Amino acid sequence: MFSRATIMDIMFLLRDINTHATLNTYAFRYGLDKIAVGSNKDERVLAIGRFLLENPQTPGILGDNLTYEIVEDVISKTVSNNYHFDTDNNEFVDYPQLRRLLLKDGFVIEDGILTRTFDTDIDFNTNETLLGKLLDKHNLDVAKGHYNQANNAFNRGDWAACNSQLRSYVEELFNTLAEKITGLSFSDSHSARTALSQCNPPVFYKGLNEWLDNGQGFFETFWKRLHPEGSHPGLSNEDDSIFRLNLVQISTLETLRRYDQNYF
Structure with missing residues (x-):
């Protein structure tokens, strides 16, 4: 539901908005008093964060998920505090990446409330873990480097860099898979993508209209979507980048699964 990075930023906010005494009360309220141990607030919130990451299905006191309840509660307390939250820009003052991390997790903050962007079974963080494992398994280090740089660029709000790295990631991945399968070197990336259909x-x-040799198949138009202005990544915004990030993740994860099942 929430990434490690999201949980840790939330834990730091939990630390920042509480004194030692109120943190004790908070931990007791959520049944975490035996978990939140340490000689300082950093150690105690880190212990809570580690517990939430290792036990993501723990039921809460109001609903069926403790992690969601704590994230929701910390955010609701933070957004009402101008010292910690900039309402004009909808940003956390000391953790500017947090809003974009939440967006990747499938959540936005609307009128001070944590809200799901869509109701879906797609889990960005689970898919990202699977993607990383497959890239490591098949020694696709260069492709993984581009993908990680795209994620980092998104987190810091650099949309053009994110889009550019996503395009480089997809091109490197498809080229390398084509070379691994055929044993050939390709003079251009289009030839490599064509080889993946042959x-x-x-x-x-082809039977599922994924490649039609006329520019209209799914993976043909998918490639076009990644660079609508040629090699230049073009102007972009947060909404466009998160769309590209999700589209690339889902599409390349399926591609890697097929390669893993049929060629390894």
Whole structure:
């Protein structure tokens, strides 16, 4: 539900908005008094964060998920405090990445309330973990480097850099997979992508309209969507970048699954 980075920023906010005494009360309220131990607030909130990450299905006191309740509660307390939250820009003052981390997790803050962006079973963080494992398994280090840089650029709000790195990631991934499957070197990335539709078994399925050799198949238009202004990443914004990030993650994860199942 929430990434490690999100949880840790929330824990730091929990530390910042509480004294030692109120943190004791908070931990007791949520049944975490035996978890939140340490000689200072940093150690205690770190212990809570570690527990939440290791026990994501722990029921809360109001609903079925403790992590969600704590994240929601910390955010509601923080956004009402001008010292910690800039209402004009909808940003956490000391943790400017947190709002974008929440967006990747599938949440936005509207009128001071944590709100799901959509009701779905797609889990960005679970998919990202699976993607990272497959990239590591097949020694796709360069592709993984581009993907990580895209994520980092998104977190700091650099949309153009995020989009550019996503395009580089997809190009590197498809080129390398085509070379691994065919044993050939390709003079251009389009030839490599075409090869992924012609290998046996194919990685891009013509029968499912994923590659039609006319620029209209899914992976053909997918590539076009990543660079609507040619090699230049073009102007962008947060909404466009999160769309690209999700589209790239889902599409390349499926591509890697097929390669892993059929060629390894």
